Each structure stands twice: as structure tokens, then as C-alpha cells.
Amino acid sequence: MSGKIENLLFDSNSPTPVVAFFSATSKVAALALSTRLFGIIFPYFSGEWHIALGVLATLSMILGNLIAITQISMKRMLAYSSISQIGYIMIGILAADPENGYASMITYTFIHILMNLGTFARITSFGLRTGTDNIRDYTNNIDYFLSLCNSSIFPEYILILTLITIIVIDLSYKGKDILLLHRISLISLLSSIVLLLCQWEVKSVPIAPESLQINTPSNIFRLFLLIRSLLSVSLSVDYVRCTKIALAEFLLFISTAGSGGMLLRCANDLVTIYVASECLSLSSYLLSGYAKKDIRSNEATLKFLLMGGASSSFLAYGFSLLYGLSGGEVQLNKLVDGLLSNQMCDSVAIYTSIAFVVAGMAFKLSLVPFHQWTPDVYEGAGLYMKDPVLTFSPVLRSPSLGGIPPPSGFFGKLYLFWHGWKAGSYPSVPIALVTSVISIYYYLKIIKLMFTGKNERSGTSTIYIQNSLVSSSTSISKSSIEIAMIIRALASILSGILIDPIIGITQNTLF
Structure with a gap:
């Protein structure tokens, strides 16, 4: 069985996900068995086993690295590289010390698995795009990687990851470590801003061209939202301490609202626009009623929620009319082409749909006469500041x-x-x-x-x-x-x- 696995690992024609699975699974299982056997037997026969394992580990480190240098296939190079990595891991077993040697071996194994699978993921992505795993084809691949970073929504990914991290930490510490959550949010927002600025001038390669469109204006508004979120989070920790309310939920709503707002500017179809808008709106409803002990906050939240639900229904109805009039198109460019081809630009139905869309957007912008929620929410959202x-x-x-x-x-x-x-x-x-x-x-x-x-x-x-x-x-x-x-x-x-x-x-x- 082990011979079949090794042949599979060195077969450059094998599916990359299969190679990635066996490259990690077989080695982890073998290492687990080695620690089990050697942990029991090795202490009694350390002299004999030490020499044999030392020779095997040395040969694996030397030959694995030397042969890997000569390979032109990325998968074969990683296969030989993994052989040398096992030689390094064997050093922990040779230590025959469960407390230190095995601990270091397990730590390095974990790191090796993550890096190995991450590399295979990159090979899979590159192979699907080019149809090859030849290492020579990776020339100038850094330009593709940078453009991929620019086209993807990496800043939003960071906010979503931060959201999950805040939930886990808050459940683990039971809401006690406020400063840790605050610092994590600040670091994530700063990282998102830096990443957005670094990818500013890189040519966009859209990952989801039907749903998202990232360009310079969208980057500008995304930057505005990130800066606004950063300043809001910087105000939160002292206010939370003062009012004795939970910080985790506040940071959770800020991250969700920020992600929704950023995706809203990148949205390129009606469905994504509506989902991103509701993501922003629902978080805003919860933020407006965050000061639960303030009666005015509860009143403002109720008004905001009811009127926001009405505006969302207006927006959804307007989108549904546009969808039907365009012949079933949801992407914005195709929707316009559908309206023109169906000669709907001057019809009563198109004006009706636009009226509903404008009414829904006017509420979000608090334009008159859809502004009634704004004074109540601004007053009831909570404020405590008295400092010269x-x-x-x-x-x-x-x-x-x-x-x-x-x-x-x-x-x-x-x-x-x-x-x-x-x-x-x-x-x-x-x-x-x-x-x-x-x-x-x-x-x-x-x-x-x-x-x-x-x-x-x-x-x-x-x-x-x-x-x-x-x-x-x-x-x-x-x-x-x-x-x-x-x-x-x-x-x-x-x-x-x-x-x-x-x-x-x-x-x-x-x-």
C-alpha cells in the first residue's frame, strides 16, 4: 500500500487534490504510528534504533533536497521536498523525549501540513488556469498573483475572518478581555486599509465578473468605509467600559456593516446589491438599538426597523420589475441592454420601477420625505461625552x-x-x-x-x-x-x- 501511495505521489499526471490529500494524510498517519511504536520501544533500544533512524533521516534530507532541485514538475518537486521534510521531522522522534522532542515534531508537522496544502492549492489554481504544472511556466506569475489580490475582495475577507475570530474569542473568554477584541478589530481594519492601498494601481482581474466589479471608484468608497469603521472602533472601547455594555456584539455589527457597505459598492447585479444592502441595513438596525437601557434607543430602533423594512420592500419590488422588464437579466449591463432591446425605456412600467428603487434608496440616504428615522436614530444610538x-x-x-x-x-x-x-x-x-x-x-x-x-x-x-x-x-x-x-x-x-x-x-x- 505504501508503495502505491509513493507511486501516486510521484506521478505528475495524478489529480492535484488527490496528490495533496495523500501527501499529508499518509505522512501524518505514519508519523502517528512511529511516535506510538517508538514511544514504547525506543527507550529500551535507543542505541540500535538511534543509528538506523539517524541514517534514514540523513539520507532523506540530503537526497530529497538534491533531487527536488532537478525537477521541472511542481508536483514532483513537492514530492521530493516532502521526503526531506520527513527527515527533519524524524529529528523530533530521535530525541525520544515526549515532552520536548515530540512537541517540536508535532509543531513542525502541523506547519508542514499547512504549507504543503497551501502550495498544492496554488498549484491547483494555476493548473486550472494554464493546464500545466511545469515550473518554467511560473515565470512572471507574481503579476498574476498581484492582479488576483486586486480583483478579489481580500479586505472584505479580512473583515469576515475578524468577525469569526471575535465570536470565538468572546465565547472563550466570556466577554472579559475587552482590550484584546478591540486590538484585533483595529489591526484587521488597518490591515484591510493597507491591503486596499497596496492593490490600488494593479490591473483588476475579476473573480466573479457576473456579481462583482472592482474598479477605482469602488476602491475609493471602500477606503472611505474602512476609515470610518476604524474611527468608530477607536471610539468604542472607552464608551463600552463607561456604559457597561458588551463590546463583542458592537464590533461584530461594525464588521458586518462595513463588509456589506464595501460589497454594495462592488455589486454588479440586482441580487448582490440587495443582499449587500440588507447586510448593511440589518447591522445598522442592531447598532441603533445597542444602548438597550435607553428608552429612546429602543424607540429609535423600532422606527428604524419598521421604516427600513418598508424601504427594503420598495427596493425589492423595483428590482423585480426591472428584472421582468429586461427579460430576466440581473447583471446591470445586461439589464440595460434588455430594456433597450425590449423597448421599455419610455414605458410606464419602467418609470414605476425606478420610482420604487428611488424610494428605497432615498430612505437609505435619508432624503426628504424619507428622513423621519434619522433624528431619532442619531439621538437614540447612544452618546456619553462631557470633557472640555x-x-x-x-x-x-x-x-x-x-x-x-x-x-x-x-x-x-x-x-x-x-x-x-x-x-x-x-x-x-x-x-x-x-x-x-x-x-x-x-x-x-x-x-x-x-x-x-x-x-x-x-x-x-x-x-x-x-x-x-x-x-x-x-x-x-x-x-x-x-x-x-x-x-x-x-x-x-x-x-x-x-x-x-x-x-x-x-x-x-x-x-
Whole structure:
């Protein structure tokens, strides 16, 4: 049987998954038997067995590596390489020490199995694409690997893996290790941002062209979502400590919502768009009601859930009409072609479907008159901050939201309104200017209240929040909140100063 297995391993025509299975399974089984037998027999005959096994291990290490160098087939090279690896593993058995030798042998075996199977997975992927396992065909394969990383949704994979890791750790530690979960989330989000930036300029090779389309605009929005999630997570740990609520679920919802939002921008068919939208929406419903002890939070969540369900039904009905009118197409490009070929562009049905889709999207964007949920959710989602140091950040950011220079909001609005005027949006731009001036009033009102503290309703509201959410014995440092708020304030100022380079980068990236 062992001879048949070895012949299979060295047969370059054997199916790669079969070779991968036997390359790991047979060796693990043989090593298990070796540790069992030698663990009982070896201690009594160490001198005789030590020499024999030492010679076999040495020959395996030398010949396995030398023959592997001469191979041109990747599978045969891995077969000979695995022979040398077994020679290395035999060193642990030769130690005849269950506590140290066997432990090191088991550890290295585990690492070898993972690397071996990972390599075979890569060979399988390459073989399916090229039809060969010749090592010479791997020339310049790094370009394909980089383009594959760019085309795939690796940042989303990291968030999903983080989501699973958080669940496992929270169940293992029973919600006690808050800092560990917080650091894992921060590291995963930073890794996703770095990976997204590294693959920015690589030519895309779509993995699922019918469902996802990754391009530069999608990368920009994915980056925005990752940065927003990172800053939100940085605010979470001190708030969770203060309010005595669970952190794991909060991080879970953040990861799920972030993944849904990122996939939503890459979606290229109606089904993926709807599923990604619901992934984002359901997580948002749960986040809005996360402060369970706050009655306002419960009320806001109920409104958000009911109205969100209605908007989702509008969106689904609009998509179903588009699907039927296009002749059963779900991919966006084919859907447009189907509508044109069926001469449905000017029909009443197409306007009806668009109306339902716009209504569903308007709720997500909180456009009037679909905005009623927004004030309740913003108020009831939970906030606890009373710190003079943090007043610095809103003082800098509020003028930016109102369009007062020098923060970036002024230049952003100026750039937006100017190009809107050039494009002929003459009624909209004056209205936008007037409403921007009106918004300055309530943004400055926030700053006034921060310094004077005179508000007839503030006392009742603050007492309610503190009594319902915050433990009186809680005394924490809001270091993460301060850092996140200061970073946002400085980013607003610096982006206003460097607005020309930012606009130039955006134009070069998109066009």
C-alpha cells in the first residue's frame, strides 16, 4: 500500500487534490504510528534504533533536497521536498523525549501540513488556469498573483475572518478581555486599509465578473468605509467600559456593516446589491438599538426597523420589475441592454420601477420625505461625552460642516457648487448656498452651548443618559475617544489646506 501511495505521489499526471490529500494524510498517519511504536520501544533500544533512524533521516534530507532541485514538475518537486521534510521531522522522534522532542515534531508537522496544502492549492489554481504544472511556466506569475489580490475582495475577507475570530474569542473568554477584541478589530481594519492601498494601481482581474466589479471608484468608497469603521472602533472601547455594555456584539455589527457597505459598492447585479444592502441595513438596525437601557434607543430602533423594512420592500419590488422588464437579466449591463432591446425605456412600467428603487434608496440616504428615522436614530444610538478637552474637536469640525473656511468643508462645497453651476444646475446651487448659510446657525449654536452650557433642556437630558446608561462607579480615561476626535479635527483642517492636491489626486485616479 505504501508503495502505491509513493507511486501516486510521484506521478505528475495524478489529480492535484488527490496528490495533496495523500501527501499529508499518509505522512501524518505514519508519523502517528512511529511516535506510538517508538514511544514504547525506543527507550529500551535507543542505541540500535538511534543509528538506523539517524541514517534514514540523513539520507532523506540530503537526497530529497538534491533531487527536488532537478525537477521541472511542481508536483514532483513537492514530492521530493516532502521526503526531506520527513527527515527533519524524524529529528523530533530521535530525541525520544515526549515532552520536548515530540512537541517540536508535532509543531513542525502541523506547519508542514499547512504549507504543503497551501502550495498544492496554488498549484491547483494555476493548473486550472494554464493546464500545466511545469515550473518554467511560473515565470512572471507574481503579476498574476498581484492582479488576483486586486480583483478579489481580500479586505472584505479580512473583515469576515475578524468577525469569526471575535465570536470565538468572546465565547472563550466570556466577554472579559475587552482590550484584546478591540486590538484585533483595529489591526484587521488597518490591515484591510493597507491591503486596499497596496492593490490600488494593479490591473483588476475579476473573480466573479457576473456579481462583482472592482474598479477605482469602488476602491475609493471602500477606503472611505474602512476609515470610518476604524474611527468608530477607536471610539468604542472607552464608551463600552463607561456604559457597561458588551463590546463583542458592537464590533461584530461594525464588521458586518462595513463588509456589506464595501460589497454594495462592488455589486454588479440586482441580487448582490440587495443582499449587500440588507447586510448593511440589518447591522445598522442592531447598532441603533445597542444602548438597550435607553428608552429612546429602543424607540429609535423600532422606527428604524419598521421604516427600513418598508424601504427594503420598495427596493425589492423595483428590482423585480426591472428584472421582468429586461427579460430576466440581473447583471446591470445586461439589464440595460434588455430594456433597450425590449423597448421599455419610455414605458410606464419602467418609470414605476425606478420610482420604487428611488424610494428605497432615498430612505437609505435619508432624503426628504424619507428622513423621519434619522433624528431619532442619531439621538437614540447612544452618546456619553462631557470633557472640555474634546470641545476642541467639534469647534474645528462644526464650521467645516457649515461651510466656513479654512476647514475642508468650505472648499468641498465651493468645488461642488461651482461645478454644479457650470453643469447648468441653476435652481439647485442657489438653494444649496442659502441652506448652507442657514446651517451655520445651528452649528455655531453647538459651539456656543459647549462654552456657555446654558440650555434649559440639557440638565434633564444629561441626567437621564447618565442614570440609564452609565454606572456611577465607572471612572475611565477617554484616551481612545480623544485620539479619534483629534485625528478627525486635524484631518478636516489639513484637508482644507491641501485641497488642491486632494482634488488633483481624485481627478487623476478617476480619469
